[in-house]
Amino acid sequence: MNPSLKLALVILIALEVSFTQVWTVNVALIIISLILMFVGHVKWKRLLWLTVVPLFFASALVWSLALQGTTTHHFLIVIFTRMFVYVYMGGLFTQTTNPLTLTRSLEQNAKLPSKFAYGFLAAFNLMPKIQAEVATIKAAALMRGQVLHVWSPQLYFKVILAAMNWSDQLAAAMTSHGFVEGAPRTHAVTVALRARDWWLCGISLILVQVGLFIGLP
Amino acid sequence: MATVAVHSLTFTYPKRSRPVLDDLNVTFPSGKFSLLTGVSGGGKSTLLKLIAGLTPLPTAGSITFDDQPLAEIVPTKRAATVAMLFQEPSTQFTMDTVKNELRFALENQCVDPADIPAKITAALDFIGITDLQDRLLMQLSGGEQQKVALAIIVAMDSDVILLDEPFASIDPPTRLALLEKLVALCTKRGKTIILADHDLSNYDRWVDHLAVLDMGKLTLLSPADTQARFAAFTPDKLQLTHVTLPGELPVSLQGTQLRLGHGERELLAPQDLALFAHQATLITGPNGSGKSTLFRALVRLGKYQGRLTYDGTDIQKLPRKQYARSVGLMFQAASSQFLNVTVAEELALSRKFGNRDYFTAERVQDLLTQLNLAEHTEQIIYSLSSGQQKKLQLLCMLIMAPAVLLLDEPLKGLDFASIQVVMRILTTVQRDLHLTLIMISHQLSGLDDLITLHLALADHHLTYKGAPA
Numbered sequence: 001m002n003p004s005l006k007l008a009l010v011i012l013i014a015l016e017v018s019f020t021q022v023w024t025v026n027v028a029l030i031i032i033s034l035i036l037m038f039v040g041h042v043k044w045k046r047l048l049w050l051t052v053v054p055l056f057f058a059s060a061l062v063w064s065l066a067l068q069g070t071t072t073h074h075f076l077i078v079i080f081t082r083m084f085v086y087v088y089m090g091g092l093f094t095q096t097t098n099p100l101t102l103t104r105s106l107e108q109n110a111k112l113p114s115k116f117a118y119g120f121l122a123a124f125n126l127m128p129k130i131q132a133e134v135a136t137i138k139a140a141a142l143m144r145g146q147v148l149h150v151w152s153p154q155l156y157f158k159v160i161l162a163a164m165n166w167s168d169q170l171a172a173a174m175t176s177h178g179f180v181e182g183a184p185r186t187h188a189v190t191v192a193l194r195a196r197d198w199w200l201c202g203i204s205l206i207l208v209q210v211g212l213f214i215g216l217p
Numbered sequence: 218m219a220t221v222a223v224h225s226l227t228f229t230y231p232k233r234s235r236p237v238l239d240d241l242n243v244t245f246p247s248g249k250f251s252l253l254t255g256v257s258g259g260g261k262s263t264l265l266k267l268i269a270g271l272t273p274l275p276t277a278g279s280i281t282f283d284d285q286p287l288a289e290i291v292p293t294k295r296a297a298t299v300a301m302l303f304q305e306p307s308t309q310f311t312m313d314t315v316k317n318e319l320r321f322a323l324e325n326q327c328v329d330p331a332d333i334p335a336k337i338t339a340a341l342d343f344i345g346i347t348d349l350q351d352r353l354l355m356q357l358s359g360g361e362q363q364k365v366a367l368a369i370i371v372a373m374d375s376d377v378i379l380l381d382e383p384f385a386s387i388d389p390p391t392r393l394a395l396l397e398k399l400v401a402l403c404t405k406r407g408k409t410i411i412l413a414d415h416d417l418s419n420y421d422r423w424v425d426h427l428a429v430l431d432m433g434k435l436t437l438l439s440p441a442d443t444q445a446r447f448a449a450f451t452p453d454k455l456q457l458t459h460v461t462l463p464g465e466l467p468v469s470l471q472g473t474q475l476r477l478g479h480g481e482r483e484l485l486a487p488q489d490l491a492l493f494a495h496q497a498t499l500i501t502g503p504n505g506s507g508k509s510t511l512f513r514a515l516v517r518l519g520k521y522q523g524r525l526t527y528d529g530t531d532i533q534k535l536p537r538k539q540y541a542r543s544v545g546l547m548f549q550a551a552s553s554q555f556l557n558v559t560v561a562e563e564l565a566l567s568r569k570f571g572n573r574d575y576f577t578a579e580r581v582q583d584l585l586t587q588l589n590l591a592e593h594t595e596q597i598i599y600s601l602s603s604g605q606q607k608k609l610q611l612l613c614m615l616i617m618a619p620a621v622l623l624l625d626e627p628l629k630g631l632d633f634a635s636i637q638v639v640m641r642i643l644t645t646v647q648r649d650l651h652l653t654l655i656m657i658s659h660q661l662s663g664l665d666d667l668i669t670l671h672l673a674l675a676d677h678h679l680t681y682k683g684a685p686a
Contacts, residue, residue, distance in 0.1 A: 100313065122311060128355075139518050140554055142541035144617060145570025154556055161552075161599075169308040172271050176309065177318070178296030178325035178373060188320035188333045 002197040003102040004110040009201050010093045013208055017085050021074070022215030025208065026081035033088035040096040050091045058083040099124045105191040115181050122170050126163075133162050219282045219298065219376040219409055221245040221268060226279045228263060228272075237263045239433030245377075247283075248407040250400060250423050254415060255430035256632075261413040262304070264430065265379045268411070269301040282377065293327055300375035304382040306362035307355065315341075315357075315365050316350045322369050340372035344398055356479055359505045360391035367398060378402065380412040388503035393419060417450040455501065455661040457683070460671045464686035469494035469621055469653050470515060470532075470544070474523040477510050484510055486677040487523060492621075497647055497654040497667045502674030508657045509549060511679075512623045516546045527621075542570075545619035549626045549657075551606035552599070554613065560601070561594045563613055572618035575650060584612055587638050603630045611639060615646050621653040628660040636663050643667055 017026060037047060058080045065071050065079065099121060107117040137158045141148045148155045222244045229236040237260040245251045253261055266272040268280055270287050278286045282298055290298055303309045312318040319337045328336065341347045346364050354362065363383055370378055378399070384392040400423050402408045414420075417427075427443040429436045438446060470492040477485035484507030492498060500508050513519030517532060517540065525532045532540060548554050557563045564585075568576060585591040588608045593601060601609065611627055627643075628636050644667045647654050658664065671682045 100317065118311065125311075125313065135518060136548075136553055137556075139516060139541065139546075140548065141556055142538055143516075143545040143619065144556065144566055144613070145542060146556065146566065147538065158556070166308075169305075170311065172303075173309045174311050175271060176269065176296075176301045176303075177311065177322040177369060178293070178300075179311070179321075180292035180295070180325065183293050183325075184327055185324045186327050186330050186333075188324055188330050190330070 001200055002109060002191065002193050003097050003105040005193070005197050005201050006093060006097065007102070009204060010089050012205065014086060014089060016208060016212065017082055020212050020216070021078045022212050023074070023077045023081050024215050025211040026078065026085050028211060029085045029208075030081065030088055033085075033092045037088070037092050037095060040092075042091070042095045046091070046095060050087055054083045054087040101191060104187065104189060105193075108187055108191050109193045113182070114179075114185060118174070118179070126166060129166065130159065130163070133159060220247040221299075221377055221409060221411065222281045222284070223264075223268070224279050224281070226267070226275075228260075228267060228275055230263075236433050238267075241433070241435050243428065243435050243437065245409060245411050247409050248403065249409060249425075250403045251409075251411045251426065251428060252417075252420055252424045253411060253413040253428045253430060254417060256415075259430050260433060261430055262381050264435075265301060265381050265411065265413055268377075269299055269379050270295060271301065293325070296322070296326055296373050297375055299377040299379065300370040300373055301379040301381065302363065302366050302370065302383045304385050306359040306366065306387075309366050310354045310362075313353055313355075314350075315346075315352055315354060315368075318354060318365070319350075319369055319372055322373055326373060336372050340368045343371050344368040356482070358482065360387045360395075363387060363391075363395060367395065371402070375408070377409045377411070380410070382413055382415070384414065384416070385504075388505060396420075396423075417447055421447040456665055457499070457668050457671055458665055459669055460499075460683040461669070461686040462681050462683050463491070463493050463496075463670055466493040466496065468492070469527065471526045471529075472523060473526070475514075475525065476522040477507050477514060477519075478522075479510075483677055485674075485679065488678060490679055492653070492655060493670060494620075494653050495651045496669045497656065498670040498672055499664060499668045500655065500657050500672045500674060500679070501661075504659075506674050507677075508674055509625055511674075512546055512625050512655075512657065515623060516541070516544055518546075542617075543619055544621040544623070545614055545617055546623045547610060547614045547625060547627055549629065551603065551610040554610045555598050555606075558597055559594070560590065560596055560598060560609060563598060563609065564594070564616070567613045567616035571616040572650070575618065575646075576616045581612075581616065584642060587642065588612065588635070604632065604635060607631055608635060608639065611643075615642070618646075618650055618652065621655065624654060624656040624658075626657055626659065628658055628663075631660070636660065640664065640667060 013029065017029070061083070062076050062080050065076060103117045103121040106112040106120070107114050134155065137155055138148050141154070223241055226238055226241045227236050228238040241264070253264070255261055263272070267274060274280060274287075277288045280287060282290070287295070287299070310318050312321050316337060319340065320333060323333050323336060337350070338347070341350055344364050344367055346361070346368060349357065349361060349365065354365065357365065380399070384395070387395070396419060399410055399412070403410050403423075421444060424443065424447075425440050427438045427446055429438060468491045472488070472490035474487045475485065475490055476483070476487040500511070502508055510519055514521040515525065515532075517537070527535065527540065527544060532544075555563055557566060564581060568581065582591065585594070590605060590609060590612075593605065598606065598609065607627070607630060611624075614622060628639060631639060640663045643654070646652065647667065654667070656664075656668075672679050673682050
């Protein structure tokens with residue numbers, strides 16, 4: 001499916017689920033997302049993470065709400081399943097979408113200014129670099145006898161300093177390869193927005209509406 | 218074809234009083250190979266960035282391409298006019314793979330999508346790196362990255378090609394290969410090339426006029442002076458008189474079947490390696506051969522295969538905190554070392570956890586004076602010059618006095634006088650505290666007093682050099 005349309009669909013459904021309380025639809029969405037992730041060959045380890053983390057938070061939330069005693073069972077189930085809907089649909093999107101294709105689609109189909117599209121891509125490509133930088137800073141601190149934790153301001157000071165440096169470098173790199181803000185560009189690879197994508201998106205939305213309508217008390 | 222002309226250009230960085238470029242006038246002729254040299258910090262990079270349009274000009278029109286100011290060139294045609302190859306290979310890309318980066322550059326020039334594949338193939342063919350096209354840029358070696366960056370400039374068909382110390386992290390054979398491609402671009406395709414380099418070897422056949430940039434002024438040497446300058450240039454030679462092969466010495470760090478590599482690219486083939494205690498070991502080898510990678514592995518910042526032990530214990534089994542205090546690394550980039558804002562704070566941190574018995578307040582003050590840093594204690598670290606940062610970094614790590622101190626290019630960017638001082642301090646502290654020093658350095662002069670063992674990295678293998686003990 002076209003990445004921009006897929007993103008829009010995921011966000012729309014997530015919004016709708018946030019404002020309705022139909023647990024059957026939530027469960028249906030969870031099952032569909034899981035099946036699609038299986039089909040998309042998402043790694044087992046990734047799936048396990050996507051399950052364990054929300055399980056912990058959803059359980060904690062439900063438990064504390066239950067202790068309070070003012071909520072119904074129905075609401076507890078809705079809250080519990082809603083958490084999984086968010087995580088699984090987010091997982092489905094990120095695990096089955098190539099960032100570069102998404103960038104190209106956002107630029108070509110969603111007509112997002114290329115500055116934002118490539119800015120997003122650059123931020124994505126920066127992730128491993130940031131991880132390496134954090135490890136380096138922590139090691140440098142340890143060698144000086146200082147232990148930096150996730151909450152140490154010094155760690156953030158240094159990471160921000162490094163990121164500012166990278167952003168300058170990246171801007172220079174883009175300029176030197178001919179990128180000009182707002183200037184027209186051609187597209188070596190076109191991301192198709194086919195009728196099939198619109199149909200798929202439309203039908204999915206209708207199905208969710210029908211489900212919500214039937215499920216509403 | 219384009220002639221680059223600079224007309225009375227004065228450039229001062231914000232908050233600095235002395236201009237980097239002072240009323241500079243020069244013309245780089247069309248279709249010629251111009252070589253720019255000068256001391257580090259002399260303004261070479263600044264001039265190139267101004268020509269490339271990466272730094273805004275103080276007065277528009279002070280730099281022209283065939284009498285046309287850069288600002289008047291249509292933005293989409295700018296890359297076809299002038300392009301730049303950076304000193305640091307890995308920082309010049311936006312995309313993930315070689316082909317995608319080439320596509321990105323050509324898209325920016327509004328090349329018809331139908332013509333893009335042919336242009337990409339032609340550019341890769343010209344540089345001879347067709348086999349790299351689907352590789353991830355971040356997994357390429359520095360030399361390969363520079364080749365890719367040059368291929369992109371070839372694809373963009375830029376008239377003027379600027380190169381800022383492009384060979385700084387590249388081994389000699391790759392340097393020569395790239396240089397030949399550049400000369401071909403110049404002679405066969407009429408490109409104007411301006412290259413900044415401090416290493417003057419191998420240029421004598423191709424460069425007529427050497428441009429020397431010093432104190433903001435540029436002098437164009439005559440052909441005779443240029444050739445004389447080339448002939449006088451001899452790369453630093455390594456002179457080590459105290460070096461012997463290691464005999465029966467106590468071992469500090471021991472690698473067993475140690476292998477280093479990024480992905481499929483092997484840097485160090487599996488080998489056993491002993492690093493000896495209380496010695497000053499120098500590691501030499503071509504750029505990008507894996508010396509820094511070895512250091513990162515030794516301080517548990519990088520991956521390795523095989524086993525590494527410190528005093529007989531696997532380093533992965535030692536508590537992180539304890540190990541970090543025993544084996545320290547002076548990073549190649551000074552800024553990686555600092556954790557605070559001012560010089561005084563940084564020194565205070567080192568003294569808090571370091572060897573306070575030896576590094577008394579008086580001794581630290583004395584060392585600061587020797588290093589010409591005494592006046593700068595209240596200054597913000599990041600406003601120090603790169604040489605001052607390097608000296609402060611060394612002092613901070615020496616005060617920590619870990620049993621093993623790894624030094625990655627500790628003399629990089631230092632002037633001659635500073636190198637002498639730094640080496641004297643290093644030698645004294647090493648002898649007094651019996652430290653184990655392991656050093657990577659491309660700066661080869663002045664090391665003789667300190668170094669006792671020499672490890673050479675060649676063909677993916679580390680071997681000790683020198684006469685038998």
